[in-house]
Amino acid sequence: MRPLLIGIDASRATLQQRTGTEGYSLQVIREMIALDSPHRFRLYVRGTPPEGLFPDHPRVEICLVKRPRLWTHLALGPEVRQSDLDVLFVPAHVIPWPNTGSIPSVVTIHDLGYMHYPDTHRFMDRMYLSWSTQHSASVASRVIVVSKATAHDLVSLHNIQSDKVRVVYSGVDELLRPQADQQHLESVRELLGTTRPYILHVGSIQPRKNLSRLIEAFAIVHQDHPDLALVLAGKQAWKARGIFQRIQTLSLKDDVILPGYVPDKHLAALYSSASVYAFPSLYEGFGFPAIEAMACGTPVVCSNSSSLPELVGDAALTVAPTDVQGLAKAINRVLSDAGLRDGLIQRGLARVEQFTWQRAAAQTLDVLIEAATC
Numbered sequence: 322m323r324p325l326l327i328g329i330d331a332s333r334a335t336l337q338q339r340t341g342t343e344g345y346s347l348q349v350i351r352e353m354i355a356l357d358s359p360h361r362f363r364l365y366v367r368g369t370p371p372e373g374l375f376p377d378h379p380r381v382e383i384c385l386v387k388r389p390r391l392w393t394h395l396a397l398g399p400e401v402r403q404s405d406l407d408v409l410f411v412p413a414h415v416i417p418w419p420n421t422g423s424i425p426s427v428v429t430i431h432d433l434g435y436m437h438y439p440d441t442h443r444f445m446d447r448m449y450l451s452w453s454t455q456h457s458a459s460v461a462s463r464v465i466v467v468s469k470a471t472a473h474d475l476v477s478l479h480n481i482q483s484d485k486v487r488v489v490y491s492g493v494d495e496l497l498r499p500q501a502d503q504q505h506l507e508s509v510r511e512l513l514g515t516t517r518p519y520i521l522h523v524g525s526i527q528p529r530k531n532l533s534r535l536i537e538a539f540a541i542v543h544q545d546h547p548d549l550a551l552v553l554a555g556k557q558a559w560k561a562r563g564i565f566q567r568i569q570t571l572s573l574k575d576d577v578i579l580p581g582y583v584p585d586k587h588l589a590a591l592y593s594s595a596s597v598y599a600f601p602s603l604y605e606g607f608g609f610p611a612i613e614a615m616a617c618g619t620p621v622v623c624s625n626s627s628s629l630p631e632l633v634g635d636a637a638l639t640v641a642p643t644d645v646q647g648l649a650k651a652i653n654r655v656l657s658d659a660g661l662r663d664g665l666i667q668r669g670l671a672r673v674e675q676f677t678w679q680r681a682a683a684q685t686l687d688v689l690i691e692a693a694t695c
Contacts, residue, residue: 324359325407325693328424330397331364333413335374338556338582340525341609342431345467345491346412347374352492352682354378360686365400367392394418408462408693410685414450416457425462425692427685429489430454432467432606432627433474434529441529441603443559455479462692465489465685467607468628487688490632491607492678494585499618499670500593509590513578519550520652521595521619523583523610524602527558531601531624533567534645538601540571541649546656549576554591556582592617597655600624601642608632612676615669620662622651632676636668 334347354362354376361380369385388396398417401409401424409416409426416428435442435450442450458464458481465487466472476483500506510516520539524530532553539551551573553564568577583591592598598614600623605611608629614621615636623629624642633639638655640647655662 322690322694324361325690326361326363326405327689327693328363328365328401328404328406328409330393330409330411330413331370331375332367332392332397335366335368335370339585341607342413344494344609345429345431345607348492348494348678349412349682349685351376352678353686354381355679356682356686358686363404363406365397367396408689410689411457414457415453416460418456420460425695426460427463427465427689427692428457428461429465429467430458430471430475430606432471432604433478434604434606434627436474436478437604437627438529441527441560446559461485462695463487463688465688467491468631470628470631471606487684489681489684489688490676491609492681493612493616493673493676494678496585497589497592497613497616500590502590505587505590506594509587509594512583512587512591513552513580515550515578517548517550518546518596519552519578519594520597520599521552521554521592521614522599523554523588523591523613524600525555525558526553526561526564526579528560528563529603530555531603531642532564534643534648535599535601536564536567536571536573536577537645538599538648538652539577540573541646542652542656543573543576545653549596549656550578551576552578552580552591552595554580554583588613589617592619595619597622597652599648599652600629601640601648602626602629603642605629611637612673616673618666618670620655620665621669622648622655634668634672636665636672638665 333343336343363382365384386396402422406424411428435447472486475481592614598619598621600611604627611623621637625639638651
């Protein structure tokens with residue numbers, strides 16, 4: 322087979338504050354370039370990427386496409402349709418409208434939470450997500466999803482042909498490993514402003530993360546563990562005010578720590594220092610934080626919804642996301658039972674070995690080749 326010219330929408334990968342989708346984009350791009358393949362890559366970006374963000378490689382070119390608004394449809398789309406690409410890869414949901422012309426395309430759909438929990442999304446966001454997911458999955462030659470749960474949702478809720486859907490699990494950053502370096506651990510304590518033991522949650526402060534119920538469960542746990550704090554690490558998102566009000570109502574202002582967005586360089590120490598990682602999310606296409614916590618040797622309690630049971634297996638305690646008492650009980654079990662705690666840690670470390678970005682990149686490249694040659 323001749324070498325392919327693969328175009329990639331790299332716009333999300335260049336964002337400074339990366340959450341799940343942005344991190345996925347960056348890691349898959351980096352690892353795909355690093356593979357021993359003959360294929361060339363053209364990375365489409367909205368602004369000049371920071372030096373060193375992408376590998377400096379003779380098979381890689383950066384294509385800067387400027388436009389302030391509607392970049393995907395009014396800038397990327399025309400650029401791709403007149404290009405010499407063999408295939409376009411969009412790692413973050415949205416293929417240009419109306420399509421990519423004669424060029425095959427592959428899109429990654431990360432989750433369909435807006436279908437299951439519409440009230441956790443703004444009306445206009447929900448409408449755009451519904452339209453863009455239906456459009457992208459319909460016009461794409463192949464659709465990558467990050468879990469079997471998302472594959473099921475895409476086929477059943479958007480009526481997408483199952484024979485063009487491919488499940489490719491995401492990976493875990495190799496820097497996320499158990500931390501013993503005291504300097505790193507102390508730097509996180511300084512960031513948090515506390516030396517107290519803590520329960521951790523990492524993710525945007527928003528209703529879909531089910532944080533009000535986590536705060537209620539923490540209030541129960543706190544009765545038996547008054548020295549314990551709850552750390553909610555993440556940037557404020559839509560409807561965060563209601564979550565902050567819950568903290569005030571339960572008189573937990575001095576016990577809930579809100580450090581905001583935590584840079585990647587601090588994450589391993591943040592996870593490693595936690596007594597428990599609690600992740601009661603209502604819906605996740607791929608629950609990155611649960612897997613990341615396991616990789617850092619932290620026991621996990623998470624919800625039994627969407628993709629999470631599929632990902633954590635027997636390496637975490639799972640509870641119904643609406644069961645506040647059950648969540649508190651599970652957290653208390655991990656805090657009080659050393660044998661259970663150690664077992665979860667060891668099973669978690671073993672479990673995450675199957676989630677590597679090298680594997681995800683190789684499988685993604687296989688899908689791109691399939692789309693380009695079918």
